[in-house]
Amino acid sequence: MDFLLSLWNNTVLVCAAAGWALAQIIKTVLYACISKSFRAERLVGAGGMPSSHSATVCAMATAAAISYGLGSFEFAICAIVAFIAMYDAMGVRRETGNQAQVLNKMLESFQRMSDENLSDEEKLKEFIGHTPLQVLAGAVLGILVAVGVILLRG
Numbered sequence: 001m002d003f004l005l006s007l008w009n010n011t012v013l014v015c016a017a018a019g020w021a022l023a024q025i026i027k028t029v030l031y032a033c034i035s036k037s038f039r040a041e042r043l044v045g046a047g048g049m050p051s052s053h054s055a056t057v058c059a060m061a062t063a064a065a066i067s068y069g070l071g072s073f074e075f076a077i078c079a080i081v082a083f084i085a086m087y088d089a090m091g092v093r094r095e096t097g098n099q100a101q102v103l104n105k106m107l108e109s110f111q112r113m114s115d116e117n118l119s120d121e122e123k124l125k126e127f128i129g130h131t132p133l134q135v136l137a138g139a140v141l142g143i144l145v146a147v148g149v150i151l152l153r154g
Contacts, residue, residue, distance in 0.1 A: 011153065012063040012074070015146040019059030022145055023052035023138055051130040053089050054138025055145065057082035062146035086139065089130040 007013060028042040030049055042048065061078035068074040130138070 011067055011150060012060055012078070014153075015063035015149045016056050016060035018149050019055040019142040019145040020052050023050050023055035023141055026050060026141070027052060047130065049134045049137060050141050051086070051089055051134045051138030053085050054082075054130070054135045055142035057085045058139040058142030059146040059149075060142075062143045063150060066146065066150055082139075086135050090132055090135050 024043050027048040027050065028038075031042045032038045046053070057078070061075065061082045064072065064075040064078040
């Protein structure tokens, strides 16, 4: 029980988890509104608006800044991890998603020429990376979540 209590009392961890959870819920609702269909995978999947990776790491960095100060090693570590995660989401992971779209279109073309059908599980995931706007929205959400959680905790 002490283990769970110490996790709950870790403000940086709680803020990061809350940032991730809220971003995933918002992402799922937005996807359902736009596509007119609910996909449970969006609750845990990568890609989409807002970036849950950005929300998580920005909530973590903001909580560290508020809890330990901007000059602390805790904030320094969190800020560097946040920068790397957001840069990667807009770069390598976004490009991977773009390549997956092209490859899936190629597979569909080949599929039309043959009698084989690809299942959804065989297709490459296209929701992987983020646009700069998705990353920015996630970052702002993460900052707001951290401030809100810290204010609620007193």
